[in-house]
Amino acid sequence: MTRNLAEISLQSDIKTTATHLLDGRVKLMQPRKGYRIGMDGALLAAACASLPKVKTALELGCGVGGALLSLKMRCPALSLTGIEREPDYAALARENIPLNALSGVTIIEGDIGQGFKAFELERFDLVFSNPPYFDDPDTLRAPHDTKRAAWIADDGLEAWLDFAQSAVVDQGHIVFIHRADRLADILSGLSKKCGSFVVRPIQPFADKESKRVLVRAQRLGKAPLRLLPPLVLHDDGERKHTPEVESILRGKADLSW
Template identity: 45%
Template structure:
């Protein structure tokens, strides 16, 4: 079923990716591009984009890593359909397979991924003012799964030694670390994203590996904007050039 909402066609990665998305609902900005850049995928890896929306993060990852396969799982039927359209629009149908489904009860057989990347809903249920648009509200507000439940579901879908990579609001880092505790994960990486050099981090990218015991690492962060408001060279390399955030996956991982 195709979405009947007004749509726009936008561009990512300096115009290399085309993205159809709702004009008034949830719209991808820079978060999914940064998330994709943080995934240390290798050729032939299997990847799950949990809560894939219209497919922005998955498509950015595939632009950088064309030899991986990405499965998307999206609760909202309209967004899942747009993700399928975007896969076709960018000639990535065979490599990006969006499915409609609930993270709380994934489709049978969906497990054992080398990577799970995710941009969970930012706001706890009952906090803040929900967006007037129902699709945008569903994407931003926790519903059937709170943040801890979302992280539990993501870890469960990984193979042993697989890696979880997520992006979230910096103020919820404590909740993320609590949610990871007791999940059998280690090698936790925290990468702050600062809007400007003199500002507090607004986002964090957190990585963790299932079934390993390496200690937590606080990584060098990335400043996104200079004093003039323009993107810094590192940010431009990621957002326009599609470069990887190499520091989140330092060294050769054991399989």
């Protein structure tokens, strides 16, 4: 049974607000202050939804479940697991599952830095993530304490890439969205066990350089790297998003590879 937003509560005193995704089909309770799902998580879910032959999927650092539940809504038959280190975010993710009357979604509280073996899980057809974008706190102005865990990867990006490669089955897919200037690190890190790379740049405007990249890889993949045309988020007109992105955000289209 779908739960009313007002019924959501946590043991801590964290204050939450309601957010709606996919044209209102996904309802989320998120912290009023701190990390909140944005464009990156929405695009990540849309990119994963278009992959073939995926029955089980794992999200690393699932937060309150925005990308996880968006993917579940797009692919109802998919069995999904999310790992989240922060207790309040993991608790909210668990609450958001029945809020959307969904099943087949599991939230595990744990640290990616422990490595995949520590979780004693079976490997997955798909592993996806929107990991923290910085691993050196000295490279940016210190974020607010409520956002630090989402911004700073304490064990470094390499730990997330290694975890993903250990967690995915042979020929399974890995999908990451990250800063464009870390593309070389992502490709190098995933090359330990993966290949068949597909890269899709994400540009704010057609005449601006990419700030983000979507990277797809396959464990033991051998196909040549493919660089796709960029996804342009905004046009120069009155629309907030380009028609393609608007359709993706509303859940009317997946993000194709």
